[in-house]
Amino acid sequence: MTVDTKPTFTIYYGTFVNPVSISDLEYVVTGAIGVNDKSGTIEFVERNVSSVDQVLADKASLLVQYTVNVISNTDKQASFFFPGFFDTHIHAPQYPNCGIFGKSTLLDWLETYTFPLESSLSNIDKAKFVYNKVIDRTLRSGTTTASYYATVHVGATKALADVALERGQRAFVGRVCMTQNSPDYYCDASEEAAQAADLEVIDYVTGLDPTRERVAPILTPRFAPSCTPATMKWMGQVMHERDLACQTHLSENVKEIAWVKELFPENDSYTDVYDKAGILGKRTILAHCVHLSDTEVATIKARGSGISHCPTSNSSITSGEAPMRRYLDAGVKCSLGTDLSGGYAPSVLEVARQALLVSRHVAMKSSRGDADKLSVAEVLCLGTIGGAQVCEMADQLGSFEVGKKWDAQLIDLEVENSPVDVFEWQEPRIGEGGEDLNRLENLVAKWLFGGDDRNVSRVWVDGRQVIGSK
Structure with a gap:
């Protein structure tokens, strides 16, 4: 039996919300963040991608040295990755x-x-x-x-x-x-x-x-x-x-x-x-x-x-x-x-x-x-x-940027027993441009005002999952 000894690399695919300054959030309906699992470091951040296959193809020269895992939140319309x-x-x-x-x-x-x-x-x-x-x-x-x-x-x-x-x-x-x-x-x-x-x-x-x-x-x-x-x-x-x-x-x-x-x-x-x-x-x-x-x-x-x-x-x-x-x-x-x-x-x-x-x-x-x-x-x-x-750690943490650590949480507003009700017309839909972003921005507001720990589906620190099912 052949054992794969390649290091692992994880692509987080789907919707993410990213603090870009002390006052501004970036809303990305469909993107991909690539993380070296050994170092827990973000190696690429891609926005407006059409599929995981596109990411795999575009990053083939980098990913050839790794065993690649994909974690996607696209099965949920009201879900997004957010920094820890x-x-x-x-x-x-x-x-x-x-x-x-x-x-x-x-x-x-x-x-x-x-x-x-x-x-x-x-x-x-x-x-x-x-x-x-x-x-x-x-x-x-x-x-x-x-x-x-x-x-x-x-x-x-x-x-x-x-x-x-x-x-x-x-x-x-x-x-x-x-x-x-x-x-x-x-x-x-x-x-x-x-x-x-x-x-x-x-x-x-x-x-x-x-x-x-x-x-x-x-x-x-x-x-x-x-x-x-x-x-x-x-x-x-x-x-x-x-x-x-x-x-x-x-x-x-x-x-x-x-x-x-x-x-x-x-x-x-x-x-x-x-x-x-x-x-x-x-x-x-x-x-x-x-x-x-x-x-x-x-x-x-x-x-x-x-x-x-x-x-x-x-x-x-x-x-x-x-x-x-x-x-x-x-x-x-x-x-x-x-x-x-x-x-x-x-x-x-x-x-x-x-x-x-x-x-x-x-x-x-x-x-x-x-x-x-x-x-x-x-x-x-x-x-x-x-x-x-x-904490003088902004060069390492606090947002999704290349070179920073993957300290993140996956927010799911449609989880069972969620304190937040999201209606069908409020869900972002890929390909609707500005309307998509408006809906995502509104979801984040609903999370802020109505969400709690039930909406935290998974948590990662340094690229390692510490909360949630695998």
């Missing part, structure tokens, strides 16, 4: 508390719900159980890359990195640093202990994936009130010495901002606290940013840092409405975060939906009116290419 989502702000240990926040706002919510739950994950078996649950749920919701906050515990943070790598999700994994103004039962023993713990986690995660392409360490000062100036300054030094990403919270809540002013009276603003510590850089993710001054926005732009917009959380715990159009117009990198469990949903699609609605509430109260609204295309771009830009 980025969740740039998510607290993995808080997943069990999704939807639990009562009438609280940020600071009392932390004391009442968050710190007790996070502290209980010192039990590594419990932590692994929770982390498997949250990674499974986010993958099933189309999230292929997530930036995770873990807990203060070294062992449990290592476990989160292990689970992410095992389950196939790209992940930044950070041990939460808390060296002051934290509960006695849940904080670092000292600044020196926090530094040693961070270095141990950084070395462990780097050992799991020295390329940092699949899992990578990320420095994680919880927020300015919970970290001493010396701790943050040390993080700034390590961040630059080891070329690390950083994530923290910024200007989420009015009372929090006032507290920061009391704690750091010598600083001009909340943003200035981080800037003086040296932790604002091109790979710094700043979650929330609901209440920023123009000076703070300018500083964030100048440092190349990015914002993670968390509208479900900001609404749920009454933090406010972030003016995202203002930040985008200023040229700041912006993305979306679920912020579990301040946010009630593990789905970036839900966050995109809420980002659009929050922008309309901002517009209703603004003298700028409609100019402050975000569009369907913009919020979906924030959840894909925007996340890649904030």
Whole structure:
């Protein structure tokens, strides 16, 4: 018996929707994307093709060296390939508390719900159980890359990195640093202990994936009130010495901002606290940013840092409405975060939906009116290419382009028990030109406003299918 030892190559044929900038989606009714399965890299993107046979013929000189597989979505009229989502702000240990926040706002919510739950994950078996649950749920919701906050515990943070790598999700994994103004039962023993713990986690995660392409360490000062100036300054030094990403919270809540002013009276603003510590850089993710001054926005732009917009959380715990159009117009990198469990949903699609609605509430109260609204295309771009830009990975991820990785989801609006009803006259039909594209654009809008994880048929990370039937 002859065994075919050729490497494999997959052609994804059919309809795809592609973010081409932070504000524009490309709609392709019939196209083909070729992926080298070994590297997970896109090697060609073809638009307006008539058949798979045409693609095979046109690419014969390339494909002769491979065993070729074809995955097509043309059997479904209301189906399309879409890049995987980025969740740039998510607290993995808080997943069990999704939807639990009562009438609280940020600071009392932390004391009442968050710190007790996070502290209980010192039990590594419990932590692994929770982390498997949250990674499974986010993958099933189309999230292929997530930036995770873990807990203060070294062992449990290592476990989160292990689970992410095992389950196939790209992940930044950070041990939460808390060296002051934290509960006695849940904080670092000292600044020196926090530094040693961070270095141990950084070395462990780097050992799991020295390329940092699949899992990578990320420095994680919880927020300015919970970290001493010396701790943050040390993080700034390590961040630059080891070329690390950083994530923290910024200007989420009015009372929090006032507290920061009391704690750091010598600083001009909340943003200035981080800037003086040296932790604002091109790979710094700043979650929330609901209440920023123009000076703070300018500083964030100048440092190349990015914002993670968390509208479900900001609404749920009454933090406010972030003016995202203002930040985008200023040229700041912006993305979306679920912020579990301040946010009630593990789905970036839900966050995109809420980002659009929050922008309309901002517009209703603004003298700028409609100019402050975000569009369907913009919020979906924030959840894909925007996340890649904030994580400084836009050369690798976030859209379907030659040389990028095949991190993707197959959306099916006609799946059994779909929350979205698509009528026959709304389905794109090959060969109808502009009408085709209009129908596809409308399908994407129906998905944004009505879809959920039931519509995610398959998910791939790095060219490997991690969700869905083969």
